[in-house]
Amino acid sequence: MSLFWRIFLPNATVLALAALLLLGPVTVSTPVNLGEAVVIGAGAAVMLGANAVVLRMSLAPLERLAAAMTGVDPMHPGARMRVTGPGEVAHLIGTFNTMVDRLETERAASRANALSAQEGERRRVAQELHDEVGQTLTAVLLQLKHTADRAEPPLRDDLRLAQETTRTGLDEIRRIARRLRPGVLEELGLASALRALTTEIGTPGLTVRRELAPHLPPLDPQTELVVYRVAQEALTNVARHAEADRAVISLRPVGAGAVELVVVDNGRGIGSAAAGTGISGMRERALLIGAELAVGPGAAGGTEVHLRVPVHTRSTT
Structure with missing residues:
Protein backbone atom coordinates (compact mmCIF):
# COMPACT_ATOMS: atom_id res chain seq x y z
CA MET A 1 0.00 0.00 0.00
CA SER A 2 1.30 3.44 -0.92
CA LEU A 3 2.16 6.05 1.67
CA PHE A 4 -0.84 8.16 0.62
CA TRP A 5 -3.37 5.43 1.20
CA ARG A 6 -1.70 4.35 4.43
CA ILE A 7 -2.28 7.84 5.82
CA PHE A 8 -5.62 8.59 4.13
CA LEU A 9 -7.59 5.45 4.91
CA PRO A 10 -7.19 5.51 8.73
CA ASN A 11 -8.12 9.20 8.75
CA ALA A 12 -11.15 8.52 6.56
CA THR A 13 -12.21 5.61 8.76
CA VAL A 14 -12.02 7.66 11.95
CA LEU A 15 -13.92 10.57 10.42
CA ALA A 16 -16.59 8.27 8.99
CA LEU A 17 -17.12 6.60 12.35
CA ALA A 18 -17.36 10.00 14.03
CA ALA A 19 -19.97 11.11 11.46
CA LEU A 20 -22.02 7.92 11.93
CA LEU A 21 -21.98 8.34 15.68
CA LEU A 22 -23.10 11.93 15.42
CA LEU A 23 -25.86 11.06 12.92
CA GLY A 24 -26.93 7.97 14.86
CA PRO A 25 -27.10 7.42 18.60
CA VAL A 26 -25.02 10.43 19.51
CA THR A 27 -26.40 13.94 19.13
CA VAL A 28 -25.03 17.28 20.11
CA SER A 29 -27.32 19.58 22.06
CA THR A 30 -27.05 23.18 23.08
CA PRO A 31 -25.61 23.58 25.57
CA VAL A 32 -23.45 20.46 25.29
CA ASN A 33 -23.97 18.09 28.16
CA LEU A 34 -21.22 16.12 29.86
CA GLY A 35 -21.88 12.84 28.05
CA GLU A 36 -21.69 14.44 24.63
CA ALA A 37 -18.45 16.24 25.53
CA VAL A 38 -16.90 12.96 26.67
CA VAL A 39 -17.86 11.21 23.43
CA ILE A 40 -16.56 14.03 21.23
CA GLY A 41 -13.34 14.33 23.25
CA ALA A 42 -12.77 10.57 23.10
CA GLY A 43 -13.33 10.56 19.35
CA ALA A 44 -10.88 13.39 18.82
CA ALA A 45 -8.31 11.67 21.00
CA VAL A 46 -8.71 8.41 19.07
CA MET A 47 -8.37 10.23 15.76
CA LEU A 48 -5.24 12.11 16.85
CA GLY A 49 -3.70 8.97 18.31
CA ALA A 50 -4.37 6.99 15.13
CA ASN A 51 -2.86 9.79 13.03
CA ALA A 52 0.23 9.93 15.23
CA VAL A 53 0.79 6.15 15.10
CA VAL A 54 0.27 5.88 11.35
CA LEU A 55 2.43 8.88 10.55
CA ARG A 56 5.20 7.66 12.85
CA MET A 57 5.19 4.19 11.28
CA SER A 58 5.02 5.56 7.75
CA LEU A 59 7.65 8.26 8.11
CA ALA A 60 10.17 6.35 10.24
CA PRO A 61 11.96 4.93 7.15
CA LEU A 62 12.29 8.48 5.80
CA GLU A 63 13.91 9.60 9.04
CA ARG A 64 16.35 6.70 8.83
CA LEU A 65 17.07 7.62 5.21
CA ALA A 66 17.77 11.24 6.20
CA ALA A 67 20.16 10.05 8.91
CA ALA A 68 21.89 7.74 6.41
CA MET A 69 22.27 10.61 3.92
CA THR A 70 23.80 12.80 6.61
CA GLY A 71 26.19 10.06 7.70
CA VAL A 72 27.56 9.16 4.25
CA ASP A 73 31.36 9.42 4.43
CA PRO A 74 33.34 9.18 1.17
CA MET A 75 36.38 8.01 3.16
CA HIS A 76 34.43 5.04 4.56
CA PRO A 77 32.52 3.60 1.59
CA GLY A 78 30.27 0.57 1.55
CA ALA A 79 27.57 1.59 4.03
CA ARG A 80 24.08 1.00 2.64
CA MET A 81 20.57 1.32 4.04
CA ARG A 82 18.25 -1.67 4.27
CA VAL A 83 15.32 -1.31 1.88
CA THR A 84 12.15 -1.25 4.03
CA GLY A 85 8.88 0.65 4.26
CA PRO A 86 5.98 1.37 1.89
CA GLY A 87 6.40 1.30 -1.87
CA GLU A 88 7.46 4.90 -2.39
CA VAL A 89 9.81 4.88 0.61
CA ALA A 90 11.39 1.55 -0.41
CA HIS A 91 11.86 2.88 -3.93
CA LEU A 92 13.44 6.05 -2.57
CA ILE A 93 15.85 4.06 -0.36
CA GLY A 94 16.78 1.79 -3.27
CA THR A 95 17.39 4.83 -5.47
CA PHE A 96 19.58 6.37 -2.77
CA ASN A 97 21.65 3.16 -2.48
CA THR A 98 22.05 3.05 -6.27
CA MET A 99 23.15 6.69 -6.31
CA VAL A 100 25.75 6.05 -3.58
CA ASP A 101 27.02 3.02 -5.55
CA ARG A 102 27.46 5.16 -8.64
CA LEU A 103 29.11 8.01 -6.74
CA GLU A 104 31.56 5.66 -5.02
CA THR A 105 32.42 4.00 -8.34
CA GLU A 106 32.98 7.35 -10.03
CA ARG A 107 34.98 8.64 -7.07
CA ALA A 108 37.18 5.53 -7.06
CA ALA A 109 37.86 5.92 -10.79
CA SER A 110 38.57 9.64 -10.38
CA ARG A 111 40.84 8.95 -7.41
CA ALA A 112 42.76 6.30 -9.34
CA ASN A 113 43.23 8.65 -12.30
CA ALA A 114 44.35 11.51 -10.05
CA LEU A 115 46.89 9.38 -8.19
CA SER A 116 48.14 7.88 -11.44
CA ALA A 117 48.60 11.37 -12.87
CA GLN A 118 50.36 12.45 -9.67
CA GLU A 119 52.78 9.53 -9.85
CA GLY A 120 53.41 10.25 -13.52
CA GLU A 121 54.17 13.89 -12.74
CA ARG A 122 56.50 12.87 -9.93
CA ARG A 123 58.30 10.51 -12.27
CA ARG A 124 58.68 13.25 -14.88
CA VAL A 125 59.97 15.80 -12.36
CA ALA A 126 62.39 13.27 -10.87
CA GLN A 127 63.68 12.41 -14.33
CA GLU A 128 64.22 16.08 -15.17
CA LEU A 129 65.96 16.72 -11.86
CA HIS A 130 68.26 13.79 -12.49
CA ASP A 131 68.93 14.38 -16.17
CA GLU A 132 68.87 18.17 -16.43
CA VAL A 133 69.63 19.77 -13.07
CA GLY A 134 71.81 16.90 -11.89
CA GLN A 135 73.97 16.87 -14.99
CA THR A 136 74.28 20.66 -14.95
CA LEU A 137 75.46 20.66 -11.33
CA THR A 138 77.86 17.83 -12.12
CA ALA A 139 79.35 19.88 -14.92
CA VAL A 140 79.62 22.90 -12.61
CA LEU A 141 81.30 20.74 -9.99
CA LEU A 142 83.88 19.47 -12.48
CA GLN A 143 84.55 22.98 -13.75
CA LEU A 144 85.01 24.26 -10.19
CA LYS A 145 87.47 21.46 -9.48
CA HIS A 146 89.39 22.19 -12.66
CA THR A 147 89.55 25.91 -11.85
CA ALA A 148 90.43 25.32 -8.19
CA ASP A 149 93.36 23.10 -9.16
CA ARG A 150 94.89 25.98 -11.17
CA ALA A 151 93.99 28.90 -8.92
CA GLU A 152 96.22 30.67 -6.45
CA PRO A 153 95.82 29.74 -2.74
CA PRO A 154 93.60 32.67 -1.68
CA LEU A 155 91.15 32.02 -4.52
CA ARG A 156 91.54 28.26 -4.31
CA ASP A 157 89.95 28.13 -0.85
CA ASP A 158 86.89 30.02 -2.06
CA LEU A 159 86.58 27.70 -5.04
CA ARG A 160 86.88 24.64 -2.78
CA LEU A 161 84.06 26.04 -0.62
CA ALA A 162 81.90 26.64 -3.70
CA GLN A 163 82.74 23.11 -4.82
CA GLU A 164 81.51 21.63 -1.52
CA THR A 165 78.36 23.73 -1.63
CA THR A 166 77.65 22.53 -5.15
CA ARG A 167 78.25 18.92 -4.13
CA THR A 168 75.82 19.32 -1.22
CA GLY A 169 73.21 20.76 -3.57
CA LEU A 170 73.75 17.89 -6.01
CA ASP A 171 73.27 15.33 -3.25
CA GLU A 172 70.07 17.09 -2.18
CA ILE A 173 68.77 17.08 -5.76
CA ARG A 174 69.45 13.35 -6.02
CA ARG A 175 67.74 12.74 -2.68
CA ILE A 176 64.64 14.66 -3.79
CA ALA A 177 64.58 12.73 -7.06
CA ARG A 178 64.73 9.42 -5.18
CA ARG A 179 61.83 10.50 -2.96
CA LEU A 180 59.77 11.53 -5.96
CA ARG A 181 60.49 8.33 -7.87
CA PRO A 182 61.60 5.39 -5.69
CA GLY A 183 63.61 3.50 -8.25
CA VAL A 184 64.72 0.96 -5.65
CA LEU A 185 61.04 -0.03 -5.26
CA GLU A 186 60.79 -0.96 -8.92
CA GLU A 187 64.19 -2.65 -9.02
Missing part, protein backbone atom coordinates in the same frame (compact mmCIF):
# COMPACT_ATOMS: atom_id res chain seq x y z
CA LEU A 188 64.57 -4.39 -5.64
CA GLY A 189 61.09 -4.58 -4.16
CA LEU A 190 59.16 -3.20 -1.21
CA ALA A 191 61.38 -4.41 1.65
CA SER A 192 64.53 -2.91 0.13
CA ALA A 193 62.69 0.33 -0.63
CA LEU A 194 61.54 0.63 3.00
CA ARG A 195 65.10 0.01 4.24
CA ALA A 196 66.38 2.78 1.98
CA LEU A 197 63.55 5.04 3.11
CA THR A 198 64.37 4.64 6.79
CA THR A 199 67.99 5.45 6.04
CA GLU A 200 67.16 8.62 4.12
CA ILE A 201 64.38 9.87 6.39
CA GLY A 202 66.52 10.03 9.50
CA THR A 203 67.05 13.44 11.06
CA PRO A 204 69.39 14.43 13.90
CA GLY A 205 68.01 13.06 17.16
CA LEU A 206 65.60 10.61 15.50
CA THR A 207 66.26 6.86 15.39
CA VAL A 208 64.14 4.73 13.10
CA ARG A 209 64.04 0.99 13.77
CA ARG A 210 62.92 -1.51 11.12
CA GLU A 211 60.99 -4.72 11.71
CA LEU A 212 60.49 -6.18 8.25
CA ALA A 213 59.36 -9.78 7.94
CA PRO A 214 61.68 -11.82 5.72
CA HIS A 215 58.91 -13.60 3.82
CA LEU A 216 56.02 -11.52 2.55
CA PRO A 217 53.26 -12.61 0.17
CA PRO A 218 53.62 -11.20 -3.35
CA LEU A 219 51.96 -7.82 -3.90
CA ASP A 220 51.15 -6.19 -7.21
CA PRO A 221 53.13 -3.05 -8.14
CA GLN A 222 50.27 -0.68 -7.37
CA THR A 223 49.82 -2.13 -3.87
CA GLU A 224 53.56 -1.93 -3.18
CA LEU A 225 53.57 1.72 -4.26
CA VAL A 226 50.65 2.53 -1.94
CA VAL A 227 52.35 0.83 1.02
CA TYR A 228 55.58 2.69 0.27
CA ARG A 229 53.85 6.08 -0.03
CA VAL A 230 51.93 5.58 3.23
CA ALA A 231 55.17 4.65 5.03
CA GLN A 232 56.93 7.63 3.43
CA GLU A 233 54.23 10.09 4.50
CA ALA A 234 54.05 8.64 8.02
CA LEU A 235 57.82 8.85 8.56
CA THR A 236 57.92 12.33 7.06
CA ASN A 237 55.29 13.45 9.56
CA VAL A 238 57.34 11.92 12.38
CA ALA A 239 60.48 13.73 11.27
CA ARG A 240 58.78 17.10 10.76
CA HIS A 241 56.02 17.36 13.34
CA ALA A 242 56.12 14.63 15.99
CA GLU A 243 59.09 15.90 18.00
CA ALA A 244 60.01 12.24 18.57
CA ASP A 245 63.40 10.63 19.10
CA ARG A 246 62.31 7.06 18.27
CA ALA A 247 60.14 5.53 15.57
CA VAL A 248 59.45 1.95 14.54
CA ILE A 249 58.27 0.76 11.16
CA SER A 250 57.09 -2.83 10.81
CA LEU A 251 55.80 -4.81 7.85
CA ARG A 252 54.54 -8.35 8.37
CA PRO A 253 51.96 -10.79 7.01
CA VAL A 254 48.76 -11.23 8.99
CA GLY A 255 47.35 -14.70 8.47
CA ALA A 256 47.10 -15.79 4.86
CA GLY A 257 45.11 -12.91 3.50
CA ALA A 258 46.66 -9.60 4.52
CA VAL A 259 49.84 -7.61 5.05
CA GLU A 260 50.14 -5.11 7.88
CA LEU A 261 52.22 -1.91 7.93
CA VAL A 262 52.63 -0.13 11.26
CA VAL A 263 54.53 3.11 11.88
CA VAL A 264 54.64 4.26 15.51
CA ASP A 265 56.61 6.97 17.27
CA ASN A 266 57.04 8.34 20.81
CA GLY A 267 56.32 11.96 19.92
CA ARG A 268 53.66 14.39 21.03
CA GLY A 269 50.82 12.72 19.12
CA ILE A 270 48.17 14.31 16.93
CA GLY A 271 45.77 15.20 19.76
CA SER A 272 42.54 16.76 18.55
CA ALA A 273 44.07 18.32 15.44
CA ALA A 274 42.14 17.87 12.21
CA ALA A 275 43.52 15.53 9.59
CA GLY A 276 45.82 17.36 7.20
CA THR A 277 46.49 16.76 3.55
CA GLY A 278 49.08 14.11 4.39
CA ILE A 279 46.65 11.90 6.31
CA SER A 280 43.92 12.54 3.74
CA GLY A 281 46.31 11.48 1.00
CA MET A 282 47.12 8.27 2.88
CA ARG A 283 43.41 7.50 3.22
CA GLU A 284 42.86 8.12 -0.47
CA ARG A 285 45.66 5.72 -1.39
CA ALA A 286 44.41 3.08 1.04
CA LEU A 287 40.92 3.22 -0.50
CA LEU A 288 42.46 2.78 -3.93
CA ILE A 289 43.59 -0.78 -3.10
CA GLY A 290 40.81 -1.65 -0.65
CA ALA A 291 43.06 -1.34 2.42
CA GLU A 292 42.11 -0.18 5.90
CA LEU A 293 43.97 2.78 7.39
CA ALA A 294 43.81 3.87 11.02
CA VAL A 295 45.68 6.86 12.47
CA GLY A 296 45.53 7.43 16.21
CA PRO A 297 47.45 7.46 19.47
CA GLY A 298 49.94 4.69 20.08
CA ALA A 299 49.77 2.30 23.02
CA ALA A 300 52.68 4.08 24.75
CA GLY A 301 51.94 7.59 23.47
CA GLY A 302 52.87 9.24 20.22
CA THR A 303 51.09 8.40 16.99
CA GLU A 304 50.43 5.06 15.32
CA VAL A 305 49.67 4.62 11.64
CA HIS A 306 48.18 1.22 10.90
CA LEU A 307 47.61 0.00 7.32
CA ARG A 308 46.05 -3.40 6.68
CA VAL A 309 46.36 -4.47 3.04
CA PRO A 310 44.38 -7.41 1.63
CA VAL A 311 46.38 -9.84 -0.46
CA HIS A 312 44.58 -11.02 -3.56
CA THR A 313 45.88 -14.43 -4.60
CA ARG A 314 45.18 -16.03 -7.92
CA SER A 315 43.67 -19.48 -8.03
CA THR A 316 45.60 -22.07 -9.97
CA THR A 317 44.07 -24.81 -12.12
Whole structure:
Protein backbone atom coordinates (compact mmCIF):
# COMPACT_ATOMS: atom_id res chain seq x y z
CA MET A 1 0.00 0.00 0.00
CA SER A 2 1.30 3.44 -0.92
CA LEU A 3 2.16 6.05 1.67
CA PHE A 4 -0.84 8.16 0.62
CA TRP A 5 -3.37 5.43 1.20
CA ARG A 6 -1.70 4.35 4.43
CA ILE A 7 -2.28 7.84 5.82
CA PHE A 8 -5.62 8.59 4.13
CA LEU A 9 -7.59 5.45 4.91
CA PRO A 10 -7.19 5.51 8.73
CA ASN A 11 -8.12 9.20 8.75
CA ALA A 12 -11.15 8.52 6.56
CA THR A 13 -12.21 5.61 8.76
CA VAL A 14 -12.02 7.66 11.95
CA LEU A 15 -13.92 10.57 10.42
CA ALA A 16 -16.59 8.27 8.99
CA LEU A 17 -17.12 6.60 12.35
CA ALA A 18 -17.36 10.00 14.03
CA ALA A 19 -19.97 11.11 11.46
CA LEU A 20 -22.02 7.92 11.93
CA LEU A 21 -21.98 8.34 15.68
CA LEU A 22 -23.10 11.93 15.42
CA LEU A 23 -25.86 11.06 12.92
CA GLY A 24 -26.93 7.97 14.86
CA PRO A 25 -27.10 7.42 18.60
CA VAL A 26 -25.02 10.43 19.51
CA THR A 27 -26.40 13.94 19.13
CA VAL A 28 -25.03 17.28 20.11
CA SER A 29 -27.32 19.58 22.06
CA THR A 30 -27.05 23.18 23.08
CA PRO A 31 -25.61 23.58 25.57
CA VAL A 32 -23.45 20.46 25.29
CA ASN A 33 -23.97 18.09 28.16
CA LEU A 34 -21.22 16.12 29.86
CA GLY A 35 -21.88 12.84 28.05
CA GLU A 36 -21.69 14.44 24.63
CA ALA A 37 -18.45 16.24 25.53
CA VAL A 38 -16.90 12.96 26.67
CA VAL A 39 -17.86 11.21 23.43
CA ILE A 40 -16.56 14.03 21.23
CA GLY A 41 -13.34 14.33 23.25
CA ALA A 42 -12.77 10.57 23.10
CA GLY A 43 -13.33 10.56 19.35
CA ALA A 44 -10.88 13.39 18.82
CA ALA A 45 -8.31 11.67 21.00
CA VAL A 46 -8.71 8.41 19.07
CA MET A 47 -8.37 10.23 15.76
CA LEU A 48 -5.24 12.11 16.85
CA GLY A 49 -3.70 8.97 18.31
CA ALA A 50 -4.37 6.99 15.13
CA ASN A 51 -2.86 9.79 13.03
CA ALA A 52 0.23 9.93 15.23
CA VAL A 53 0.79 6.15 15.10
CA VAL A 54 0.27 5.88 11.35
CA LEU A 55 2.43 8.88 10.55
CA ARG A 56 5.20 7.66 12.85
CA MET A 57 5.19 4.19 11.28
CA SER A 58 5.02 5.56 7.75
CA LEU A 59 7.65 8.26 8.11
CA ALA A 60 10.17 6.35 10.24
CA PRO A 61 11.96 4.93 7.15
CA LEU A 62 12.29 8.48 5.80
CA GLU A 63 13.91 9.60 9.04
CA ARG A 64 16.35 6.70 8.83
CA LEU A 65 17.07 7.62 5.21
CA ALA A 66 17.77 11.24 6.20
CA ALA A 67 20.16 10.05 8.91
CA ALA A 68 21.89 7.74 6.41
CA MET A 69 22.27 10.61 3.92
CA THR A 70 23.80 12.80 6.61
CA GLY A 71 26.19 10.06 7.70
CA VAL A 72 27.56 9.16 4.25
CA ASP A 73 31.36 9.42 4.43
CA PRO A 74 33.34 9.18 1.17
CA MET A 75 36.38 8.01 3.16
CA HIS A 76 34.43 5.04 4.56
CA PRO A 77 32.52 3.60 1.59
CA GLY A 78 30.27 0.57 1.55
CA ALA A 79 27.57 1.59 4.03
CA ARG A 80 24.08 1.00 2.64
CA MET A 81 20.57 1.32 4.04
CA ARG A 82 18.25 -1.67 4.27
CA VAL A 83 15.32 -1.31 1.88
CA THR A 84 12.15 -1.25 4.03
CA GLY A 85 8.88 0.65 4.26
CA PRO A 86 5.98 1.37 1.89
CA GLY A 87 6.40 1.30 -1.87
CA GLU A 88 7.46 4.90 -2.39
CA VAL A 89 9.81 4.88 0.61
CA ALA A 90 11.39 1.55 -0.41
CA HIS A 91 11.86 2.88 -3.93
CA LEU A 92 13.44 6.05 -2.57
CA ILE A 93 15.85 4.06 -0.36
CA GLY A 94 16.78 1.79 -3.27
CA THR A 95 17.39 4.83 -5.47
CA PHE A 96 19.58 6.37 -2.77
CA ASN A 97 21.65 3.16 -2.48
CA THR A 98 22.05 3.05 -6.27
CA MET A 99 23.15 6.69 -6.31
CA VAL A 100 25.75 6.05 -3.58
CA ASP A 101 27.02 3.02 -5.55
CA ARG A 102 27.46 5.16 -8.64
CA LEU A 103 29.11 8.01 -6.74
CA GLU A 104 31.56 5.66 -5.02
CA THR A 105 32.42 4.00 -8.34
CA GLU A 106 32.98 7.35 -10.03
CA ARG A 107 34.98 8.64 -7.07
CA ALA A 108 37.18 5.53 -7.06
CA ALA A 109 37.86 5.92 -10.79
CA SER A 110 38.57 9.64 -10.38
CA ARG A 111 40.84 8.95 -7.41
CA ALA A 112 42.76 6.30 -9.34
CA ASN A 113 43.23 8.65 -12.30
CA ALA A 114 44.35 11.51 -10.05
CA LEU A 115 46.89 9.38 -8.19
CA SER A 116 48.14 7.88 -11.44
CA ALA A 117 48.60 11.37 -12.87
CA GLN A 118 50.36 12.45 -9.67
CA GLU A 119 52.78 9.53 -9.85
CA GLY A 120 53.41 10.25 -13.52
CA GLU A 121 54.17 13.89 -12.74
CA ARG A 122 56.50 12.87 -9.93
CA ARG A 123 58.30 10.51 -12.27
CA ARG A 124 58.68 13.25 -14.88
CA VAL A 125 59.97 15.80 -12.36
CA ALA A 126 62.39 13.27 -10.87
CA GLN A 127 63.68 12.41 -14.33
CA GLU A 128 64.22 16.08 -15.17
CA LEU A 129 65.96 16.72 -11.86
CA HIS A 130 68.26 13.79 -12.49
CA ASP A 131 68.93 14.38 -16.17
CA GLU A 132 68.87 18.17 -16.43
CA VAL A 133 69.63 19.77 -13.07
CA GLY A 134 71.81 16.90 -11.89
CA GLN A 135 73.97 16.87 -14.99
CA THR A 136 74.28 20.66 -14.95
CA LEU A 137 75.46 20.66 -11.33
CA THR A 138 77.86 17.83 -12.12
CA ALA A 139 79.35 19.88 -14.92
CA VAL A 140 79.62 22.90 -12.61
CA LEU A 141 81.30 20.74 -9.99
CA LEU A 142 83.88 19.47 -12.48
CA GLN A 143 84.55 22.98 -13.75
CA LEU A 144 85.01 24.26 -10.19
CA LYS A 145 87.47 21.46 -9.48
CA HIS A 146 89.39 22.19 -12.66
CA THR A 147 89.55 25.91 -11.85
CA ALA A 148 90.43 25.32 -8.19
CA ASP A 149 93.36 23.10 -9.16
CA ARG A 150 94.89 25.98 -11.17
CA ALA A 151 93.99 28.90 -8.92
CA GLU A 152 96.22 30.67 -6.45
CA PRO A 153 95.82 29.74 -2.74
CA PRO A 154 93.60 32.67 -1.68
CA LEU A 155 91.15 32.02 -4.52
CA ARG A 156 91.54 28.26 -4.31
CA ASP A 157 89.95 28.13 -0.85
CA ASP A 158 86.89 30.02 -2.06
CA LEU A 159 86.58 27.70 -5.04
CA ARG A 160 86.88 24.64 -2.78
CA LEU A 161 84.06 26.04 -0.62
CA ALA A 162 81.90 26.64 -3.70
CA GLN A 163 82.74 23.11 -4.82
CA GLU A 164 81.51 21.63 -1.52
CA THR A 165 78.36 23.73 -1.63
CA THR A 166 77.65 22.53 -5.15
CA ARG A 167 78.25 18.92 -4.13
CA THR A 168 75.82 19.32 -1.22
CA GLY A 169 73.21 20.76 -3.57
CA LEU A 170 73.75 17.89 -6.01
CA ASP A 171 73.27 15.33 -3.25
CA GLU A 172 70.07 17.09 -2.18
CA ILE A 173 68.77 17.08 -5.76
CA ARG A 174 69.45 13.35 -6.02
CA ARG A 175 67.74 12.74 -2.68
CA ILE A 176 64.64 14.66 -3.79
CA ALA A 177 64.58 12.73 -7.06
CA ARG A 178 64.73 9.42 -5.18
CA ARG A 179 61.83 10.50 -2.96
CA LEU A 180 59.77 11.53 -5.96
CA ARG A 181 60.49 8.33 -7.87
CA PRO A 182 61.60 5.39 -5.69
CA GLY A 183 63.61 3.50 -8.25
CA VAL A 184 64.72 0.96 -5.65
CA LEU A 185 61.04 -0.03 -5.26
CA GLU A 186 60.79 -0.96 -8.92
CA GLU A 187 64.19 -2.65 -9.02
CA LEU A 188 64.57 -4.39 -5.64
CA GLY A 189 61.09 -4.58 -4.16
CA LEU A 190 59.16 -3.20 -1.21
CA ALA A 191 61.38 -4.41 1.65
CA SER A 192 64.53 -2.91 0.13
CA ALA A 193 62.69 0.33 -0.63
CA LEU A 194 61.54 0.63 3.00
CA ARG A 195 65.10 0.01 4.24
CA ALA A 196 66.38 2.78 1.98
CA LEU A 197 63.55 5.04 3.11
CA THR A 198 64.37 4.64 6.79
CA THR A 199 67.99 5.45 6.04
CA GLU A 200 67.16 8.62 4.12
CA ILE A 201 64.38 9.87 6.39
CA GLY A 202 66.52 10.03 9.50
CA THR A 203 67.05 13.44 11.06
CA PRO A 204 69.39 14.43 13.90
CA GLY A 205 68.01 13.06 17.16
CA LEU A 206 65.60 10.61 15.50
CA THR A 207 66.26 6.86 15.39
CA VAL A 208 64.14 4.73 13.10
CA ARG A 209 64.04 0.99 13.77
CA ARG A 210 62.92 -1.51 11.12
CA GLU A 211 60.99 -4.72 11.71
CA LEU A 212 60.49 -6.18 8.25
CA ALA A 213 59.36 -9.78 7.94
CA PRO A 214 61.68 -11.82 5.72
CA HIS A 215 58.91 -13.60 3.82
CA LEU A 216 56.02 -11.52 2.55
CA PRO A 217 53.26 -12.61 0.17
CA PRO A 218 53.62 -11.20 -3.35
CA LEU A 219 51.96 -7.82 -3.90
CA ASP A 220 51.15 -6.19 -7.21
CA PRO A 221 53.13 -3.05 -8.14
CA GLN A 222 50.27 -0.68 -7.37
CA THR A 223 49.82 -2.13 -3.87
CA GLU A 224 53.56 -1.93 -3.18
CA LEU A 225 53.57 1.72 -4.26
CA VAL A 226 50.65 2.53 -1.94
CA VAL A 227 52.35 0.83 1.02
CA TYR A 228 55.58 2.69 0.27
CA ARG A 229 53.85 6.08 -0.03
CA VAL A 230 51.93 5.58 3.23
CA ALA A 231 55.17 4.65 5.03
CA GLN A 232 56.93 7.63 3.43
CA GLU A 233 54.23 10.09 4.50
CA ALA A 234 54.05 8.64 8.02
CA LEU A 235 57.82 8.85 8.56
CA THR A 236 57.92 12.33 7.06
CA ASN A 237 55.29 13.45 9.56
CA VAL A 238 57.34 11.92 12.38
CA ALA A 239 60.48 13.73 11.27
CA ARG A 240 58.78 17.10 10.76
CA HIS A 241 56.02 17.36 13.34
CA ALA A 242 56.12 14.63 15.99
CA GLU A 243 59.09 15.90 18.00
CA ALA A 244 60.01 12.24 18.57
CA ASP A 245 63.40 10.63 19.10
CA ARG A 246 62.31 7.06 18.27
CA ALA A 247 60.14 5.53 15.57
CA VAL A 248 59.45 1.95 14.54
CA ILE A 249 58.27 0.76 11.16
CA SER A 250 57.09 -2.83 10.81
CA LEU A 251 55.80 -4.81 7.85
CA ARG A 252 54.54 -8.35 8.37
CA PRO A 253 51.96 -10.79 7.01
CA VAL A 254 48.76 -11.23 8.99
CA GLY A 255 47.35 -14.70 8.47
CA ALA A 256 47.10 -15.79 4.86
CA GLY A 257 45.11 -12.91 3.50
CA ALA A 258 46.66 -9.60 4.52
CA VAL A 259 49.84 -7.61 5.05
CA GLU A 260 50.14 -5.11 7.88
CA LEU A 261 52.22 -1.91 7.93
CA VAL A 262 52.63 -0.13 11.26
CA VAL A 263 54.53 3.11 11.88
CA VAL A 264 54.64 4.26 15.51
CA ASP A 265 56.61 6.97 17.27
CA ASN A 266 57.04 8.34 20.81
CA GLY A 267 56.32 11.96 19.92
CA ARG A 268 53.66 14.39 21.03
CA GLY A 269 50.82 12.72 19.12
CA ILE A 270 48.17 14.31 16.93
CA GLY A 271 45.77 15.20 19.76
CA SER A 272 42.54 16.76 18.55
CA ALA A 273 44.07 18.32 15.44
CA ALA A 274 42.14 17.87 12.21
CA ALA A 275 43.52 15.53 9.59
CA GLY A 276 45.82 17.36 7.20
CA THR A 277 46.49 16.76 3.55
CA GLY A 278 49.08 14.11 4.39
CA ILE A 279 46.65 11.90 6.31
CA SER A 280 43.92 12.54 3.74
CA GLY A 281 46.31 11.48 1.00
CA MET A 282 47.12 8.27 2.88
CA ARG A 283 43.41 7.50 3.22
CA GLU A 284 42.86 8.12 -0.47
CA ARG A 285 45.66 5.72 -1.39
CA ALA A 286 44.41 3.08 1.04
CA LEU A 287 40.92 3.22 -0.50
CA LEU A 288 42.46 2.78 -3.93
CA ILE A 289 43.59 -0.78 -3.10
CA GLY A 290 40.81 -1.65 -0.65
CA ALA A 291 43.06 -1.34 2.42
CA GLU A 292 42.11 -0.18 5.90
CA LEU A 293 43.97 2.78 7.39
CA ALA A 294 43.81 3.87 11.02
CA VAL A 295 45.68 6.86 12.47
CA GLY A 296 45.53 7.43 16.21
CA PRO A 297 47.45 7.46 19.47
CA GLY A 298 49.94 4.69 20.08
CA ALA A 299 49.77 2.30 23.02
CA ALA A 300 52.68 4.08 24.75
CA GLY A 301 51.94 7.59 23.47
CA GLY A 302 52.87 9.24 20.22
CA THR A 303 51.09 8.40 16.99
CA GLU A 304 50.43 5.06 15.32
CA VAL A 305 49.67 4.62 11.64
CA HIS A 306 48.18 1.22 10.90
CA LEU A 307 47.61 0.00 7.32
CA ARG A 308 46.05 -3.40 6.68
CA VAL A 309 46.36 -4.47 3.04
CA PRO A 310 44.38 -7.41 1.63
CA VAL A 311 46.38 -9.84 -0.46
CA HIS A 312 44.58 -11.02 -3.56
CA THR A 313 45.88 -14.43 -4.60
CA ARG A 314 45.18 -16.03 -7.92
CA SER A 315 43.67 -19.48 -8.03
CA THR A 316 45.60 -22.07 -9.97
CA THR A 317 44.07 -24.81 -12.12
